[in-house]
Amino acid sequence: MSTDLPRLGRQNLDAAPTAPRPAGILHLGLGSFHRAHQSVYTAAAIGAAGGDWGIIGVASRSRTVVDALRAQDFLYHVATISPGETSLTVPAVHTDAFVAADEPARVVAEVASAAIKIVTLTVTENGYSYSPATQHLDLDDATIRADLRGGAPRSTIGQLARGLQARATAGGEPLAVLSCDNLAANGAHTEKLVREFLHALPGTEADPVLAYLDAAVTFPSSMVDRIVPATTDDLRAHVARLSGLRDDIPVPAEPFTMWAIEDRFAGGRPAWERAGAVFTDEVGRYEQLKVRLLNGTHSLIAYLGALRGAATIPASIAMPEIEEAARAVLRGEYEPSVEVPNGVDVRAYESELFQRWANSALGHRTSQVGTDGSVKLRQRIPEPALRALAAGQMPHLLALTVAGYLSCLAPLPGFDPGPHAAAMADPARDSLARLAATARDGRELAARVLTELHLLGTELAHHDVFAERVGELIDTIRRQGTDAAIADAVAASLEAATDTTTQGARS
Numbered sequence: 001m002s003t004d005l006p007r008l009g010r011q012n013l014d015a016a017p018t019a020p021r022p023a024g025i026l027h028l029g030l031g032s033f034h035r036a037h038q039s040v041y042t043a044a045a046i047g048a049a050g051g052d053w054g055i056i057g058v059a060s061r062s063r064t065v066v067d068a069l070r071a072q073d074f075l076y077h078v079a080t081i082s083p084g085e086t087s088l089t090v091p092a093v094h095t096d097a098f099v100a101a102d103e104p105a106r107v108v109a110e111v112a113s114a115a116i117k118i119v120t121l122t123v124t125e126n127g128y129s130y131s132p133a134t135q136h137l138d139l140d141d142a143t144i145r146a147d148l149r150g151g152a153p154r155s156t157i158g159q160l161a162r163g164l165q166a167r168a169t170a171g172g173e174p175l176a177v178l179s180c181d182n183l184a185a186n187g188a189h190t191e192k193l194v195r196e197f198l199h200a201l202p203g204t205e206a207d208p209v210l211a212y213l214d215a216a217v218t219f220p221s222s223m224v225d226r227i228v229p230a231t232t233d234d235l236r237a238h239v240a241r242l243s244g245l246r247d248d249i250p251v252p253a254e255p256f257t258m259w260a261i262e263d264r265f266a267g268g269r270p271a272w273e274r275a276g277a278v279f280t281d282e283v284g285r286y287e288q289l290k291v292r293l294l295n296g297t298h299s300l301i302a303y304l305g306a307l308r309g310a311a312t313i314p315a316s317i318a319m320p321e322i323e324e325a326a327r328a329v330l331r332g333e334y335e336p337s338v339e340v341p342n343g344v345d346v347r348a349y350e351s352e353l354f355q356r357w358a359n360s361a362l363g364h365r366t367s368q369v370g371t372d373g374s375v376k377l378r379q380r381i382p383e384p385a386l387r388a389l390a391a392g393q394m395p396h397l398l399a400l401t402v403a404g405y406l407s408c409l410a411p412l413p414g415f416d417p418g419p420h421a422a423a424m425a426d427p428a429r430d431s432l433a434r435l436a437a438t439a440r441d442g443r444e445l446a447a448r449v450l451t452e453l454h455l456l457g458t459e460l461a462h463h464d465v466f467a468e469r470v471g472e473l474i475d476t477i478r479r480q481g482t483d484a485a486i487a488d489a490v491a492a493s494l495e496a497a498t499d500t501t502t503q504g505a506r507s
């Protein structure tokens, strides 16, 4: 990339709007997703209807985005990428940015500031300090324990709780805390974790803030959707060619975008509906639809693809076996578990998903989707699996997803899942490796992961048949290859579907 180009900044944009100050939104988690989703909606909402809705962006640890934003007048490009075309926009909506790890006390002060009316979050499934086993706040987590003892908080939940305490003391202005992460009932989940933190404080310390929460703080749920891969040097070079400017932090994104939000904003909100967001009482249904059909199937595509040597999601879904497995899990195992929101055509939604996954220009990596599986799968797999098991059916493709995950993250001795699996990060990697090192075979590994680590919660752990099926498929993957396991799972699920149809026809 040429470094002689002028750097993106206000002076080289013709009519860059100015982000409204003081900012009304504090955002925790300044990653790519926020910058290609909520920022874009907010910039468009301000453009259409005004309002003091500038955003102060808080990165958790890394300085990269914050330093670049500061050097670029808080501007960056969103590159909307479809196979035939890349188009650039510059959402001008941030008024400031800082790093929480460097200025932890400032996070608390900003949450408490009366100018802030909404705190939004994209900290990933892994950023909520909850135990996948229990879904409760992980009180054994070292950061949570330190945050409970006092001092400037380091965990997101600690930052919210301490910020809300300070806000209650400072006058108790109304506030909405809006989670934009792929968690079921993300608003209620966030509220529960914040309250659990406060209840763990000594004595009556939490009483005033709990009363304030009851009176003036809302935690709306929202379903967010846009595929946003990680930024690469190729993208930086492409954006430089198209814009004639140097931008260190452009964000790639697909054309599709969706946001469904519960309209409970105690301190007011931007006119996000003017930017295409849907305000609805059915957010729970939208979340289920998205977290299971899109994200759940995405996990299957990522793990099986990685095992087959695919670097990207489009390369993986282009393999006919993987496409077949994806269709089978989507239709046969995820779809029956969701209540489709009114007005959504599930067939059209599904066929659009396949087009979105096939967007090869986007280069979305299997290792990115496969990262943090221990927290992501907890959101995607247990409910649909339990539903099938309760109906007497084995969810073969959900079992295959878990088998793919464990083959990538906890390979048994002698099995090499390849470089894309090796590139997947996961908070449970060490515990998984310990189990894999001593397990005799796939069955033992799956049983121990489900019943000792409770990676998919406690309820599914009671279903030995599920763990056995996962184990069987792990052994098929390592002995006969991924395609053999896919063929086995797909055939078994078709057979089960035929049996059910025949029984249905008989009864």
Ligand code: CS2
Pocket: 182, 224, 225, 226, 227, 228, 294, 295, 298, 299, 368, 369, 370, 376
């Ligand atoms: C993906 C999501 O990484 C993952 O687990 O399934 O990030 C997905 O791309 C987004 O949720 C799309 O909205």
